[in-house]
Amino acid sequence: MSLAELIRARRSIRKYNSTPVDQELVVELLRKAKRLQPFVEAGSWRVVYAGTSEARKRLVDCMLEQLSQSRLGKLIPGKLLDIFKKRFTDIPAHVIVMSTIGPDRLTNDRNYAAACGMMQSFQLMGWEHGLGMLWDSESMMLHEGFFKGIGLRENERFVGILHIGYYEKAPKSRKRTPAEQKWAVLREQSI
Amino acid sequence: MKLSDLEGDIDGPSEFLNRPVSQDLILELLNHAVWAPNDELREPWRFIFADNKNGDIMQGLQEQAPAYLLVLVKEEADQHKREEDFAAACCLIQNFRLLAHEQSLGVRCTLHEWMYDPSRTEMFGVLSNERIAAVLELGYGANQSKGKTEFPETDLHFELL
Numbered sequence: 001m002s003l004a005e006l007i008r009a010r011r012s013i014r015k016y017n018s019t020p021v022d023q024e025l026v027v028e029l030l031r032k033a034k035r036l037q038p039f040v041e042a043g044s045w046r047v048v049y050a051g052t053s054e055a056r057k058r059l060v061d062c063m064l065e066q067l068s069q070s071r072l073g074k075l076i077p078g079k080l081l082d083i084f085k086k087r088f089t090d091i092p093a094h095v096i097v098m099s100t101i102g103p104d105r106l107t108n109d110r111n112y113a114a115a116c117g118m119m120q121s122f123q124l125m126g127w128e129h130g131l132g133m134l135w136d137s138e139s140m141m142l143h144e145g146f147f148k149g150i151g152l153r154e155n156e157r158f159v160g161i162l163h164i165g166y167y168e169k170a171p172k173s174r175k176r177t178p179a180e181q182k183w184a185v186l187r188e189q190s191i
Numbered sequence: 192m193k194l195s196d197l198e199g200d201i202d203g204p205s206e207f208l209n210r211p212v213s214q215d216l217i218l219e220l221l222n223h224a225v226w227a228p229n230d231e232l233r234e235p236w237r238f239i240f241a242d243n244k245n246g247d248i249m250q251g252l253q254e255q256a257p258a259y260l261l262v263l264v265k266e267e268a269d270q271h272k273r274e275e276d277f278a279a280a281c282c283l284i285q286n287f288r289l290l291a292h293e294q295s296l297g298v299r300c301t302l303h304e305w306m307y308d309p310s311r312t313e314m315f316g317v318l319s320n321e322r323i324a325a326v327l328e329l330g331y332g333a334n335q336s337k338g339k340t341e342f343p344e345t346d347l348h349f350e351l352l
Contacts, residue, residue: 003223003290003293006194007226007227007286007289007290008223008226029195030347030349031347032195032197034345035198035200036197036200036201036285036288036289038200038202038299038300042345045348046349047347047348047350048351049349049351049352050352055351055352058352094352105307106304109277109302110302112277112278113277113281113324116281116282116285117284117288120281120282120286121289124194124286124289125194125195128194128195129195135278137230137275137278160278174232177234180218180222182237183218183221183237183238183239183240184238184239184240185214186239186240186241186242186315186316
């Protein structure tokens, strides 16, 4: 598969099978993804991994804490909430990414952008290995209890969670707008 | 070659040759790169291509390069969406960097202080509801690295929950 084919074939995967994900593979791909980033200050981002059933359960608890305590959550029957919880807890692995907050906006943005670029390379390399992922930054889970649960430090910013697992079937593609329709050319005399 | 087998850095060269960059190539690569993940398929990006024939189009703001690509991202009112959209643009840029590397086209991805200053960005056609996600300096290097350069190995910060 060529690089262009790989980029076009990758999908966000929401349904995983029960095949376990090897932590060593995740670390190896993260290392490779990191090397593909342009040089940024060391320590501009950090990864926390939840792969054991115990860690996954803790993560899902803090992800859903806000929901289950909200007014909406209280309307959801306990059984339904449990099913919801199980769906998340069954996901084999999660990579949580946080970037470092710098002294100014520029450093913040650079660190955040570096983390995002790394995550995209990681998703693509994962796809080459049959791994499906979903980049989750659902606003419902972004609250204090969640940040505390994942160990976010004061000088850090949450970037996203990648839910990871092997999958049976990739969803169909949704058409993209051609770049030509989002394209302008700057002429030197126009400045 | 598999992406997972790509070794070494894919950074653009420190100096570019005086060789033009084809718009068609950039569009071709972008049409692959737009397959980046983005929330609700908002496709929040837009592109401004600047050919630098006379060598002074971004003087004082950017390093010399045969061409520049401004990657813009729409600024939503909602802060959370704004963050997601910036992240999506970063994924698109990463796709583009990888694809360009394959074509031996050098890309230096830059983010500078002037990009936050509307009085400067509007000169290049950036709208008031947009921001610059990055300016890509494009060109061909004299010795395009194909993964042979040495790079300092830094630690991966990896912890278990």
